Amino acid sequence: MESRQRIMHAAAKLFAENGYHGTGVEEISKETQLGKGALYHHIGNKEAVLFEICHTRMADLLTQSGRVLAMDSSYQERFRELMRVALRNIADNVVEWTVSFQEFKALTGQRRVVIQEARERYESMVVEVLEGGARAGEFRVLDPLVTKGILGLYNYSYSWIRPDGDRTPEEIADLFSDSLLEGVLEQRES
Amino acid sequence: MESRQRIMHAAAKLFAENGYHGTGVEEISKETQLGKGALYHHIGNKEAVLFEICHTRMADLLTQSGRVLAMDSSYQERFRELMRVALRNIADNVVEWTVSFQEFKALTGQRRVVIQEARERYESMVVEVLEGGARAGEFRVLDPLVTKGILGLYNYSYSWIRPDGDRTPEEIADLFSDSLLEGVLEQRES
Numbered sequence: 001m002e003s004r005q006r007i008m009h010a011a012a013k014l015f016a017e018n019g020y021h022g023t024g025v026e027e028i029s030k031e032t033q034l035g036k037g038a039l040y041h042h043i044g045n046k047e048a049v050l051f052e053i054c055h056t057r058m059a060d061l062l063t064q065s066g067r068v069l070a071m072d073s074s075y076q077e078r079f080r081e082l083m084r085v086a087l088r089n090i091a092d093n094v095v096e097w098t099v100s101f102q103e104f105k106a107l108t109g110q111r112r113v114v115i116q117e118a119r120e121r122y123e124s125m126v127v128e129v130l131e132g133g134a135r136a137g138e139f140r141v142l143d144p145l146v147t148k149g150i151l152g153l154y155n156y157s158y159s160w161i162r163p164d165g166d167r168t169p170e171e172i173a174d175l176f177s178d179s180l181l182e183g184v185l186e187q188r189e190s
Numbered sequence: 191m192e193s194r195q196r197i198m199h200a201a202a203k204l205f206a207e208n209g210y211h212g213t214g215v216e217e218i219s220k221e222t223q224l225g226k227g228a229l230y231h232h233i234g235n236k237e238a239v240l241f242e243i244c245h246t247r248m249a250d251l252l253t254q255s256g257r258v259l260a261m262d263s264s265y266q267e268r269f270r271e272l273m274r275v276a277l278r279n280i281a282d283n284v285v286e287w288t289v290s291f292q293e294f295k296a297l298t299g300q301r302r303v304v305i306q307e308a309r310e311r312y313e314s315m316v317v318e319v320l321e322g323g324a325r326a327g328e329f330r331v332l333d334p335l336v337t338k339g340i341l342g343l344y345n346y347s348y349s350w351i352r353p354d355g356d357r358t359p360e361e362i363a364d365l366f367s368d369s370l371l372e373g374v375l376e377q378r379e380s
Contacts, residue, residue, distance in 0.1 A: 019293075179370070
């Protein structure tokens with residue numbers, strides 16, 4: 001099992017650097033110092049590896065996010081916590097998320113469907129908090145398209161965030177949430 | 191020149207679908223029905239093609255954005271227009287932007303430096319509007335990191351925006367700008 005995780009991470013690094021289609025099983029074999037037979041035994045074919053990388057990340061994020069949604073606190077606080085959890089997950093697994101965001105379209109058939117559904121489930125969790133907050137009078141009513149922008153606001157951090165940066169992922173999430181929730185316009189006293 | 195643009199677009203499609211490292215010169219040759227010699231004559235090597243795709247997009251966006259920055263209007267209006275221009279550019283060239291965002295790290299040496307600098311120049315334009323607006327009392331003072339989030343909010347639309355969608359790119363930009371500028375929190379009258 002340990003060696004399985006090691007293989008997954010090595011493959012994720014190769015996929016992130018050279019793309020899924022640019023990475024051969026030979027290179028995974030070389031990087032992990034396992035023969036192709038042993039590799040196949042541990043992880044199956046290349047697409048199975050890509051699927052497992054994407055699936056592990058999404059499953060983890062969905063579990064953590066489900067916990068946040070069940071919290072007994074304001075929608076604002078749940079939204080903030082949802083985004084802290086997302087940025088922590090991204091920062092701690094930045095290579096795997098890079099692969100998940102950039103290479104998941106290389107998946108085919110049922111594997112593609114499963115990941116696509118998981119992404120939609122996550123998006124619907126964000127919608128749930130935003131719509132719940134609007135119903136409760138905490139948030140403005142937003143166009144559903146805005147959710148896609150909000151996902152971009154936080155998720156695109158995969159391209160620059162690091163777990164050992166000057167600011168923690170949670171602090172970055174809070175900076176983003178402050179701006180988004182309060183708005184960028186200076187409020188006039190009038 | 192026409193054929194040059196045709197080659198660029200064909201290569202961009204291949205890079206977007208299979209990644210830069212997953213695309214061989216043979217495939218570009220097949221897709222464009224040009225021999226390798228003719229291809230080399232028109233566009234040089236594969237990295238030169240990737241560079242030109244990224245460079246054309248960035249140069250275009252920088253020119254359009256520079257024009258917006260020079261407008262004689264409020265910072266809020268300039269910010270809104272900057273984002274309309276960005277989303278229109280992304281929607282009209284979605285394949286090229288997909289390549290620019292996902293594959294530019296495959297560039298090496300001076301080519302990588304030029305694109306990196308262009309990206310930083312663009313980021314500094316967004317910072318200029320946000321900081322100008324803060325100095326003028328239109329915007330709150332934002333942490334510089336928030337600019338990265340704002341870029342994600344608009345730019346990540348490359349992954350789903352289409353020029354012939356139900357809403358125009360300008361309408362989508364305005365929806366995003368409304369939420370970001372006004373904030374998501376319901377304003378209490380107090």
